[in-house]
Amino acid sequence: MKFNEILSIRGNFLIKATPFLIFISSIVVFNGMVDDWGRLSGSIDNLFVFIRESLWPPDWSVIEPQAYPICTAYPLIDFTCSTAWIGLLETLKIAFVSTVFGMILSLPISLLAARNLNPWWLSYSSRFILAAFRSLPSIIWAIFFVILVGFGPLSGVLAMTVYTIGYLGKLQYEAIEGMNKTPLYAAEAMGLSRFETAFQVVIPESANDLISQAIFMFEYNFRHGTVIGIVGAGGIGYYINLYLKFLQYDKVIAYLIIIFIVVLLIDMISIFARSFFTEEGDMPKPSWFHVILPASMIKK
Amino acid sequence: MTGDSKEIEVYRNPIVRLLDVEIGYKKTEPLVKIPNLEIFPGEIVAIAGPSGVGKTTLLRTIAGLVRPISGSxxxxxxxxxxxxxxxxxxxxxxxxxLIRHTSVMHxxxxxANAGHNKSLWSILPSSLAKKYASEAINSMGLSDKLREPIRRLSGGQQRRVATARTLAQRPSLIMADEFLSELDEDTMDMVLTAVTQYVRQSGAALLVVEHDVSRAKSMADRLLVIDDGRVNPFITEATAMEVKI
Known part of the structure; x- marks a missing residue:
């Protein structure tokens, strides 16, 4: 057997063994971090005690109108005066505004960050800005803006917008870099400027990806918007934090169930909306029925 | 489509002039050597040769997308x-x-905008650009597909859109890489007639890469055959034959 053949066989073996080796190494690293595995033994019992004594049943008074200010809504929709509704709506507003602002601000930076459109120095300096925005999680940005502008949704919007610029910008420049190169060649041969190429070729060509990412970002911002309220940046998180401090876990679990249902709904709307902006645009659009139910149930 | 020589820039000198040019992607391995090549206004030149010999690279070098290894x-x-x-x-x-998600018109x-709007910040179409775009689309027989997204068109229709995009631009030099492939005989005649008419009337030049030598001969005034051969991988005056028809 020749030396090259032996090398090739070893190479193939290494490629196949790599996932297994990565898994084993993760176990070894984990084991190194944990000093006492025995602590796991009582965890299930602790969970059941916590659920039975503190979490369950949820206290649904959170969807009842607040005592003050006095609710003027019709009795049928008086839940709109509840802390759950007010907090949820504020979180949705923060997510919506910060996604729109974040997208508007991130798109020009991501156009500059794309390596297929710009010289390396411009591309890497733009990536540096995006990475700086992304390096801190949204909750840290929220603390920062609460210090700067005080409590409330303003600091929430600013925090989520900055994080959106960093996160969405990365997704956008990766989509732009992945676009088909031939339209760029045609534009370059025609003598189009970078500005014209960006607006006439790059954005239309990658529009589906950009829209799909913006919808995903809205969904992401809503989920994270529930957290930033904990540090006083507005939204439903404010109420969760309030009841956590008073150890009223039954109210906290009610909020968490509401957030879970809304996240699920937004996720379904997001899947449905994004299906309009995929390459398979000519495929039949999924019905609501298809989005909600698994394929096996639809067949039946 | 009617050409109007006043509306495009007409060059009395050769539109393309290559002198002692070596092209390729690696400095040490030039794909093609061209001692001298000139293309004049109103001329149709076809480049033919086996696959992978460097025809497209030559076109891309002239288009300014690839820098020549040496020469002018x-x-x-x-x-x-x-x-x-x-x-x-x-x-x-x-x-x-083409941009697959947008319409034929876009x-x-x-x-059309590239050809008729000299501002480098132009994103709004001028009326002149719209007129030339409509003319070009009509000349390619696509007037019923104006609003159709590109991804819904057949390969041949997409090729006609790309040709219409260049005709609407009304350039001084058209470079087309196998622009007649995937077209049936009638459509091919229609496209070729429109392009040829534009070139003859406007004084522009057409440089076309065509793997089908007989088709290249039938459309071109001059045929440049690139033949790498087995002995010498590079084009020299001996291996590149420039045939006058």
Whole structure:
């Protein structure tokens, strides 16, 4: 057997063994971090005690109108005066505004960050800005803006917008870099400027990806918007934090169930909306029925 | 489509002039050597040769997308690495370079805007650009597909859109890479007639890459055959035969 053949066989073996080796190494690293595995033994019992004594049943008074200010809504929709509704709506507003602002601000930076459109120095300096925005999680940005502008949704919007610029910008420049190169060649041969190429070729060509990412970002911002309220940046998180401090876990679990249902709904709307902006645009659009139910149930 | 020589820049000197040019992607391995090549206004030149010999690379070098390894490439008065001004050069790439999600009109308007709007910040179409775009689309027989997204068109229709984009631009030099493939005989005649008519009447030049030598001969005034051969991998005066028809 020749030396090259032996090398090739070893190479193939290494490629196949790599996932297994990565898994084993993760176990070894984990084991190194944990000093006492025995602590796991009582965890299930602790969970059941916590659920039975503190979490369950949820206290649904959170969807009842607040005592003050006095609710003027019709009795049928008086839940709109509840802390759950007010907090949820504020979180949705923060997510919506910060996604729109974040997208508007991130798109020009991501156009500059794309390596297929710009010289390396411009591309890497733009990536540096995006990475700086992304390096801190949204909750840290929220603390920062609460210090700067005080409590409330303003600091929430600013925090989520900055994080959106960093996160969405990365997704956008990766989509732009992945676009088909031939339209760029045609534009370059025609003598189009970078500005014209960006607006006439790059954005239309990658529009589906950009829209799909913006919808995903809205969904992401809503989920994270529930957290930033904990540090006083507005939204439903404010109420969760309030009841956590008073150890009223039954109210906290009610909020968490509401957030879970809304996240699920937004996720379904997001899947449905994004299906309009995929390459398979000519495929039949999924019905609501298809989005909600698994394929096996639809067949039946 | 009627050409109007006043509306495009007409060059009395050769539109393309290549002198002692070596092209390719690696300095040490030039694909093609061209001692001398000149293309004049109103002329149709076809480049033929086996697959992988460097026909497309030659076209891309003239289009300014690839730098020559050595030698001088002059296009419409601009010597490489400088490029001709906006809209002077029209390019139909082999893979067309269309924007798949947008309409036929949007794609053709990109060419029309490049040719008729000299501002480098132009994103709003001028009325002149719209007129030339409509004319070009009509000449390609696509007037019923104006609003159709590119991804819903057949391969042949997409090729006609790419050609219409270049015609709407009304450039001084059209470079087309296998722009007649995937077309049936009648459509091919229609496309070729429109392009040829434009070239003859406007004084522009057409440089076309065509793997089918008989088709290349039938359309071109001059045929440049690139043949790498087995003995000498590079084009020299002995291996590159320039055939006058």
């Amino acid at each position: 490439v002059e296009v419409c008065g601009a010597v490489s690495p400088s490029k001709p001004s906006k809209g002077i050069l029209g390019y139909v790439p082999q893979r067309l370079g 794609n053709v308007m990109i060419g």
